[in-house]
Amino acid sequence: MDKMKATYEVMLGLAxxxxxxxxxxxxxxxxxxxxxxxxxxxxxxxxxxxLTEELKSLA
Known part of the structure; x- marks a missing residue:
């Protein structure tokens, strides 16, 4: 159960x-x-x- 909890916490952190x-x-x-x-x-x-070049790089 601890492994599942740790995995869940990692996934929650990534989200x-x-x-x-x-x-x-x-x-x-x-x-x-x-x-x-x-x-x-x-x-x-x-x-x-x-500015438009920077905007393009974000999109």
Missing amino acids: AEMVWDEALRKRRCDILYREIDTALAMGDETAFRN
Whole structure:
């Protein structure tokens, strides 16, 4: 029974880590979208290209 409990705890930890990673990725994407909009509004092509490349790497 102890082995099953340990396995369950490990799996629960992995699931929590996956949820956390997805939340961080989603938050970064939201920030990037806002920064891309700002770069477009300011006409900053370099920032736009850098931000869109980072966004592509996250997707």
